[in-house]
Amino acid sequence: MSIRLLICDDDALIRESLRIILSMDEEIEVIDVAENGLKALDICIKNIIDIVLLDIRMPLMNGVDATREIINKTKSKVIILTTFDEDEYIKEALSNGASGYILKNNPPDKIINTIKLVASGNNVMEESVFNKFKENMSYNEEKIDTSLFTERELEIIKAISEGMSNKEISAKLFISEGTVKNYITNILDKTGLNHRTQIAIYYIKGKV
Template sequence: MEKINVIIVDDNSFIREGMKIILNSYNEFIVMGIFHNGKEAVEFCESNQVDVALLDVRMPVMNGVEATKLMTERTSAKPLILTTFDDDEYILEAIQNGAKGYLLKNNDPEQIRDAIRMVHKGQNVMQNAVLDKIKLNLLKKKAPYKIDRELFTEREISIMELVAKGLSNREISKQIFISEGTVANYISTILSKANLKHRTNIAIYYLTGKEE
């Protein structure tokens, strides 16, 4: 079985050590190191083959959001934000900086394990509480366009925005006066154009313009 190289980055020693014990209990993980700030983690990733970096948000010297940006730009490590803070400002910034997932620390070990596996495979991981924060943010203000507008029609872009706000196909159909079947067809076209596999990825893609 392929081993997944993981690092743990958190300024709380209890969290660091606890997470290390949890991950070491699974045979598929190798915990390569534990760090108390983002700067140390980025430097380690620059000189070591790290697959997934578990990052807290609020840390001294360099926080998890800043570390995510540098890891994405300079290394092959996939950042996975793991935090007690579900502030939508951090969520959006972390995603835009290249985070592959955003989970709250109150998840059980099995969920964290599954999230690491999925991120390692190149999938995005967003738990419902985090997606709800993104939707709320989109409802409060119009999201900046990060997507390639030339790739989509205006109708497709409007549907992407409504999907990102959390509307169902039925709700979208009522809002823009087309059938649910037509909405489903538009979503299929959007997924194909954006090279996305799942409807839930549309919100992230709409915000960041990134396929992963």
């Protein structure tokens, strides 16, 4: 079954170039393209879209706001693909639920691989972007008390920080994917965090 993809970028040349390049992979089906976040949201609501490849700076609705709306109103996953790596965009996009954040200067095969990884349940972030985000996180964040978590929840937090998907965690811990999702929901509720990537960041920084 192919990955149903939507490409959203306000640059027509980039949109069409990505459409041509990504369509060449037999596992990816480009359903449509959009020039702004508002149109991308509308397409996601009206169609079954597995992955949205979103630019950040666009008219009418930017990629950060579009990420929030798409995640809240559809079942689509979002990958931010941009030339920008400013801290505020990274934080906002991840807080709004983006599953991936990579830069446009990557070769096509890395973009394709990122799409496939996210489609299979992984979170993907460019190493340079991840390091910048990690280094510039606010230092006034309080450490989360580990006594809040069960031993199983701590195992899942560690697995998330290692970039494992729900399926991989399920296989490693011999529990169902549904149970993994329930544990992650509990972890997010206990920490007040919004997204599993934030769990990984907190763990790596020693906040959990």
